[in-house]
Amino acid sequence: MKNKSFSGKIFMIVNVSILIFLTLICVLPLINVLSISFSSSAAASAGKIKLLPVDFNISSYKYVLSKHEFIISLIVSFKRLFLGVIVNMILTILVAYPLSKDNKTFRSRSIYTWFFLITILFSGGLIPTYMVLRSFGILDTIWALILPGAVPVFNVILLLNFFKEVPIEIEEAAFIDGAGPWLSLLKIYIPLSTPSLATIVLFCAVGHWNSWFDGLIYMNNPSHYPLQSYLQTVIINTDMSRVSASQLKDMALISDRTTKAAQIFIGAIPILCVYPFLQKYFTKGMTLGSVKG
């Protein structure tokens, strides 16, 4: 289908230029912030930085990583990520498998399906959830960040559509050999669904890493904030009353702008790291279950 006419060539040049432009628009802001974080505060406040650092130095990173609160919130975030993704994955798999059966095999399927679907449409909202968490005594603990979103219904839908594509004959053969549903799920469905499972791991991990609002609301003690909640309080809602005198001195030395940039960038690093490895899976994992023609 090669089109070698003159107009075809012009179109190709224009097309490639547009796509390169769009691609640049997606990365340049990140690169700009990255180079600000590695620049001197004088250059940053003069607004001289474009795409390369001016007066390269790492003092803002040193400052950020020496801040006790920052490290604590980083640890909370990783703890949340680890526990949260495990809980999400176990529950997603355990829900998706029975719901992927047809109504004849599993007759209560519709009731369960609606039970989970309704939670997409209606929620009690923030304040009642807060009260429930308080009455269980898990407010201000890591579980307050994990349990309210423990069953990610959209991911369940993704996975159950994927499970439906697994040829039923494989499972029937296993049943004849004496396996039950548990064994079939473990030995057939899970190994056959790696692209989809990788996609869901990515989505859950990103979801946990990026959540910030629940941390602000369900954690009373700022030292329990996960990283994104902490960043919200220092980057977006800078509250000068909470800054101590010694910190003010530091800030005079290494400009607010470069430290903010450094923190923004650290907040994005884990995603930038996992993303390339999981990227080949998620396009496949997302579309196989959902698009039919």
Place this chain on the structure above:
Amino acid sequence: MTKIKRLKDLPYHLMLLPAVIVVFLMNYVPMFGIIMAFEKYIPSKGILGSKFIGLDNFKYIINMPGTFQVLYNTVFISFMKIVLGILVPVTVSLLINEIQRDWFKRSVQSIIYLPHFLSWIVLSGILVDILSPSTGIASSVLGVFGIHDVFFLGNAKLFPYVLVISDTWKEFGFGTIIYLAALTGIDPSLYEAAIVDGANRWKQTWHVTLPSIKYIIILMTVLSMGNVLNAGFDQVFNLYSPAVYSTGDILDTLVYRIGIIDAQFGPATAIGLFKSVVSFIFIAGSYKLAAKYGDYKIF
């Protein structure tokens, strides 16, 4: 017979049990909080002890100055986001689809998916920095064209457009996934037939490509209707300021300020309930439409 069948279902019930318990406690129990929308809720008296006042909370909200402006802002912003959220990804997928070099195609895709995965905290931090009128890179770029001192985030006229454009920027790449998948599914013999009939690239796009992905476009449009009152809390909350409340305040941020800041739980729950009901109507309606015209069922 029925007993045996029930036993056969037992493993399925057991698998669902943990999730059912968690969802019941974390999602269903809080739904009783909706009662607060009809109460003069006083925390010390609790949900059961507070006085029932019927629809007074709703009346209070309607009479509050600015409620309708907020509703308008919400619908305006979310509608623009929905429109651009379809148009831009479709166009970009068509452009990517025309590329023959695989490595170029894949590099473009990998990079444009990225902003979707970054939080609005990170992106707001970036936006605030690059849009800053004094030091931001946007103002130095605009300065080249002789445009100075545009305060994107402080100007009430510009603010909604900043929201819509930055949201489109974040999501357009990720949005192309579904259309690109549909485009690769088009039968190549259709193009061969079109070429035999003398169709050039434009005509092929118009008569083969677009009709082939028409259904998926309709489907995505219909499904996004459920978001008509979701103007994007995470984004607005992290970018807005009192200077742009007149055009940038949305229902979710209003609920936050009434509920969390002013601790008026009753009216806040009432707005939340209104939002849920409207969203439910739109979602139910759009699923009906999707099932009718797109032949689409999630389950």
